[in-house]
Amino acid sequence: GAVVSQHPSRVICKSGTSVKIECRSLDFQATTMFWYRQFPKKSLMLMATSNEGSKATYEQGVEKDKFLINHASLTLSTLTVTSAHPEDSSFYICSTLLGADNEQFFGPGTRLTVL
Amino acid sequence: GENVEQHPSTLSVQEGDSAVIKCTYSDSASNYFPWYKQELGKRPQLIIDIRSNVGEKKDQRIAVTLNKTAKHFSLHITETQPEDSAVYFCAASYSSASKIIFGSGTRLSIRP
Numbered sequence: 001g002a003v004v005s006q007h008p009s010r011v012i013c014k015s016g017t018s019v020k021i022e023c024r025s026l027d028f029q030a031t032t033m034f035w036y037r038q039f040p041k042k043s044l045m046l047m048a049t050s051n052e053g054s055k056a057t058y059e060q061g062v063e064k065d066k067f068l069i070n071h072a073s074l075t076l077s078t079l080t081v082t083s084a085h086p087e088d089s090s091f092y093i094c095s096t097l098l099g100a101d102n103e104q105f106f107g108p109g110t111r112l113t114v115l
Numbered sequence: 116g117e118n119v120e121q122h123p124s125t126l127s128v129q130e131g132d133s134a135v136i137k138c139t140y141s142d143s144a145s146n147y148f149p150w151y152k153q154e155l156g157k158r159p160q161l162i163i164d165i166r167s168n169v170g171e172k173k174d175q176r177i178a179v180t181l182n183k184t185a186k187h188f189s190l191h192i193t194e195t196q197p198e199d200s201a202v203y204f205c206a207a208s209y210s211s212a213s214k215i216i217f218g219s220g221t222r223l224s225i226r227p
Contacts, residue, residue: 034214043204044159044217060116093158102212104149106158 003028004096006107013084014115020080021110023094029074030096034104035067038091050077050094084114117142119207121218129226134195136221138205139187145207148181148188149215153202162203163190192223200225 007022023033031052036044048069049057056069068080081088093109118141128134140148146167151159165172165179165188172179176195181188192199205218 032212043219046214046216049214097212102210103161103164104215106160108158109156111156 003098003105004094004107006092006094006110008110009108010111010113012113012115015085016083018080018082019084019112020078021092021094021112023077023079023096023107025075025096025098028098030077030098031074032097033071033077034095035069035077035079036093036095038093038109040091044093047079052077081112084112086114088112089114117145117207117216119205119216119218121205121221123221124219125222125224127224127226128195130195130197132195134190134192134199134223136190136203136205136223137187138189138207138218139185140207140216141186142207143183143186144209147208147210147213148179149206149208150179150190151204151206151217153204153220159204195225197225197227199223 003026005024011019013019033050035047037047038044046059047062050069050071052071052074058064066082071077091109091111094107095104098105121138149164150162152162153159163174163177163179165181167183170181176193178191203221206215208215
């Protein structure tokens with residue numbers, strides 16, 4: 001069964017609004033979560049590493065003030081796209097580590113469309 | 116930072132034939148190399164991975180080889196079936212617990 005969930009699965013919003021995406025680990029604690037963005041027919045690009053109880057580590061070129069990440073509990077990390085614009089339209093996917101081998105499990109993704 | 120290159124970008128093979136996807140990486144410190152399969156609109160699914168202490172790993176019809184000296188690794192799918200059609204991504208990481216850098220992806224199509 002799924003070990004990581006995301007909500008919402010799909011969201012359409014107007015330009016200028018903010019959108020919050022939730023990533024939850026199911027039945028286990030996740031001190032580290034990763035956020036990726038995937039444009040159509042493109043690869044997954046790591047945006048940031050989310051660490052429970054501390055600030056997220058952002059990849060080069062990712063605006064931390066635009067993509068706010070909060071990891072306040074061991075089962076929940078949120079990504080907020082602030083003042084969204086059409087170019088932010090993408091598939092956002094989170095992942096977390098599970099098991100002795102620290103295998104990364106991906107959430108089902110959230111498709112964001114900004115009009 | 117790590118950079119992963121993948122080719123081909125698209126691959127079409129006859130059902131029953133083999134498919135090979137190749138990747139190279141830049142950072143010699145990387146030692147974990149997973150491969151993911153992604154169907155349209157779905158999450159990536161880990162299909163096989165290899166660590167730097169081995170040169171080859173096999174799981175039924177899927178095998179992966181790693182050449183650390185040359186910094187390249189490959190995915191081999193034998194006896195391809197229609198359900199193998201998907202986008203495949205290679206990736207590299209310092210460890211399975213570290214951030215993963217993905218290749219650009221290969222769209223594999225299996226012709227009936």
